[in-house]
Amino acid sequence: MEHTKEPWAAKHEFHIEGGDRRGIASTGSFSDCTANCSAENAANRNRIVQCVNAMEGIEDPARLRKNRDDLLVERDELLAALQATREFVRDAIRILGV
Secondary structure: OOOOOOOOEEEOOOEEEOOOOOEEEEOOOOOOOOOOHHHHHHHHHHHHHHHHHHOOOOOOHHHHHHHHHHHHHHHHHHHHHHHHHHHHHHHHHHHHOO
């Protein structure tokens, strides 16, 4: 089953609506709520909406995250290789007196 289409929107104090303007979620208060619940629930609601809308069109978010992680590892390996090459060239220049 597919999720509700984007864009999602933050409505009222705690509610989230889908692209079809149908209510789909609530970040409402719970019994152990403190004085800051209203602001916290609104922040949670806004974060959920922003995350869902940012992922619009991405079929497999977990795969995207894995690809990103793989690219970060590759980047770090390439940066290490670049640093080693710089040190090699610096040492070669020093030794050869170029």
